[in-house]
Amino acid sequence: MTDRAAAIQGDDTLSEADRLGLYRVLLSRRDVRGQFLPDPVPDEVLARILVAAHHAPSVGFMQPWSFILVRSPEVRGRIRQAFAKANDEAAEMFEGEARDTYRSLKLEGILESPVNICVTCDRDRVGPVVLGRTHIPTMDLYSTVCAVENLWLAARAEGLGLGWVSIISEPALKDILGLPERVVPVAYLCLGRVSHFFAQPELQTRGWRKRLPLTDLVSLDRWEGPRDETLGAELAKAQEKAERGDLP
Numbered sequence: 001m002t003d004r005a006a007a008i009q010g011d012d013t014l015s016e017a018d019r020l021g022l023y024r025v026l027l028s029r030r031d032v033r034g035q036f037l038p039d040p041v042p043d044e045v046l047a048r049i050l051v052a053a054h055h056a057p058s059v060g061f062m063q064p065w066s067f068i069l070v071r072s073p074e075v076r077g078r079i080r081q082a083f084a085k086a087n088d089e090a091a092e093m094f095e096g097e098a099r100d101t102y103r104s105l106k107l108e109g110i111l112e113s114p115v116n117i118c119v120t121c122d123r124d125r126v127g128p129v130v131l132g133r134t135h136i137p138t139m140d141l142y143s144t145v146c147a148v149e150n151l152w153l154a155a156r157a158e159g160l161g162l163g164w165v166s167i168i169s170e171p172a173l174k175d176i177l178g179l180p181e182r183v184v185p186v187a188y189l190c191l192g193r194v195s196h197f198f199a200q201p202e203l204q205t206r207g208w209r210k211r212l213p214l215t216d217l218v219s220l221d222r223w224e225g226p227r228d229e230t231l232g233a234e235l236a237k238a239q240e241k242a243e244r245g246d247l248p
């Protein structure tokens, strides 16, 4: 094989089944809190999902992420306590009916899921000057979120549910997991087999918020600039189709 042949992707066209499969994963991915089954996630499946996360894009190819697999019931118990404290504080921030609804929501599956994963960002992984992060310092955090999304989609492709828990004080999480000062806990995730996936986001099903019309969110050339009517009609059609659960 020539150097060039080795350097480019061989068959770079996706089959129709691949294309649809990707959309199916994207549109059926759910945040899962309550339907976890206790069966362990096999190591080879975990490895595939973590490789998918590790193939995420990152600023300057910095790869600032690490993955802490939290299996210990003792550690998970401490995390669950930190969640409970933050969740009580969070409920107080809402008023009236919203507070009651908030209290009725299940917002984590820390103990029910067989494994938790903390995805961290080492802000100093390659020293202070990073290609692409020179003018917007938060780019390493955004890169780590890309890894989280890859992990989430790969989990869905493996038939596993994943739930993101962010109602925890950051210092408490850092303390429990022993993170050094320079390392940010970007995402605390609960992963495992589930009894079922909801068709729509749970927050929508439970009346908290609806998906916004995409046409309101796409404009031309500047913040809230003019709308392209022809594109707008396509966006509305495509969104309706997705809401019905039809693949594009």
Ligand SMILES: Cc1cc2c(cc1C)N(C[C@H](O)[C@H](O)[C@H](O)COP(=O)(O)O)c1[nH]c(=O)[nH]c(=O)c1N2
Pocket: 029, 030, 031, 032, 033, 106, 107, 108, 163, 164, 165, 166, 167, 200, 201, 202, 203, 204
């Ligand atoms: C950064 C971040 C943080 C959180 C979330 C997501 C993201 C991206 N979500 C999940 C969130 O509620 C969910 O994604 C939306 O409601 C949309 O639902 P689907 O993900 O499409 O099922 C989430 N869910 C939850 O039950 N507890 C939580 O603490 C959080 N935190």
